[in-house]
Amino acid sequence: MERRAFLKVATVAAAGTLAAPYVRGQSKKFSGITLRVNGYGGLYDEALKKSVAAPLEEKYGLKVQFIPGTTSADFVKLIANRENPPYDLFMGDSPNMVELINAGIIEEIKVAEVPNVKRILEGFREFGEYGVPFSVASVVPVYNSKYIKQPLTSYSDIARADLAGRAVIMAPATYGSLLTLLGMAEENGGSISNVEPALKVMRAAKPNILALAQTNVAEVQMFQNEEVYAGIFWDGRAHELRTKGIPVATVVPPKGVYAVISYINVVKGIKYPEAAYAYAEQLLSDQGILGVPQALRYGVTTDVKLPEELRQDLLFNSPERIALKKRVEWEKLIANRSSWIEELNKIIRT
Template identity: 50%
Template sequence: MKRREFLVIGAGSALAAVAAPAVHAQQKKFSGVTLRINGYGGTYDKALLEGVAKPLEESTGLKIEYIPSSPSADIAKLISNRGNPHIDLLMADSALMPQAIAGGVLDRFGISDASNLSRVLPGFREFGDYGAPFSIASIVPVYNSNTVKPPLTAFSDIARPDLKGKVSTMPANSYTGWMVLLALAEGNGGSLTNMDPAFKIIAAAKDNIIATPPSSVAQLQAFTQGEAQAGTFWDGRAFEARRSGTPLVTVIAREGIYAVTSYTNIVRGCRNREAALAYINQLLSDTGMLSVPKALRYGPTTDVALGKLGGDILLNSPERIALKRPIDWKAFMEQGPAMGERMTKELRS
């Protein structure tokens, strides 16, 4: 072989060796990119890891880091450090979205940015071009079918005389408790601007209510250990109780269904917007959308087929979804602290 031919071949081999990693990198579009997102913790984050993060890393190389925390604390931190965000994506419920939007820490995006947004069901994207709705959790009346007769049919049944010392409900210092108050008001002739009917029921239920646990984990324990027999609870947590052997029935209340939607948002100043949009699109895919329903039985927000899961999910049809009550989240959150304070006074009086 002539020296010139050897040099040409050698140079070609060297270029191929250099090009190979580059070709591989092109195949994994977001190799080397890591995005941070606040997590809800436990089973919830594990479900998203399996249904969203892992498939996305396999197809694009993008890594997602879930950081369990409090969404309200994350929003406050983002606002105080505007321009230097500690996370790239923010998960937050409907009730917290107005604060995040007003704080100027979220980016807008639409169907042209993430095509799977077109699959979101009507009415589930409540805040215009902010956030991708991906899960819906409902607060419902519940009761132990072995110990409570007759069945509960409404939120206001927590005041029934036969439930003395048997009721657990949401705490007064959280929007979960305020949602129960709104259900009690609207179901009995009141409204967000006339909450008196709710507080009359709370006063009547005072001797029934033995606990307003600070967390859903603590409340789940109250039901599964028999301390509480009836009350209000998250639909997904009620399923968890049934799965563990406690016959805790989920009630479709006559007042309607009161629910919060969980959103994933792109934080303004996100390190890689294109990668964040890829996360959103995977989240709204069939695999991503079914991750939370499979693990916790909270409802989806798209047209994904539920199959056998449908029987365990509260909002599993257009007819059920039509029972979901609309809430003016901005006005609701502005009035919430005052509602909680009055609820505490009623329970202590």
């Protein structure tokens, strides 16, 4: 080969060698962009960083910043700054979705923008095309099998005579408590428009109720200290107790399970909606959707194939279990919230 031809070939080869990393770098389409997300804090945010944020940065150069706080305070901040949103993506549970939609501060999310939306299970997207559901926390009866030998089977079993002075429920103002009331009502012929059957159960249960748990941490501690043997709790928290060596059994009421679903939303008026859609797409991928259940054992919302160790721990782990998830009319529940809390407080105080 002539020297000139050799040099030409060598130059082309060298250019190709140098270009490859450059091309790969340029393929990171969201490099330099940071999405801001309101966070829940602790293991929840850490799970999302690992299963969603880290893969997005590796693939696209996209950074995600979680800002821990309380959803109610974050919502107020978002409303107050709608012209210059402090968040690009907003996490909220089913009750928060009603407020977000009514305030007109979130975008609809369609399959054309987030193809993995089509993988969401039927009944798990409660608000039309608003929000991407990614995690399910169920309110369930639980009991310490070391002390309670006859298993609980329903929400209404909290009134059983053998639980005298050894039961705990969530504070009346919490949505966990309101879902419990709805569960009791529908187990006993009532409805969201008629909770008197549930109030009757609560009156019967009053001698059993040692405490009203103001926080999840407080309820965990009551079970750990063996102050209480039974109660109503979140399924993920029951799993937490089992990891701490407490033999807490989770009950699946045969007439249905009541749950709160967590959503991610794209905020109106943000600079990088395409990057926000990429976050939602990754969240609904197999890798993304398994992040929270692997850390906290809350349920999934898609058709992902569950690893066996997760399948055993998750409440909604089969078509039969999924069919038990009750539809909640959140607008009606929120409208009834004040009167229900008032009635519950009357029962507890008298």
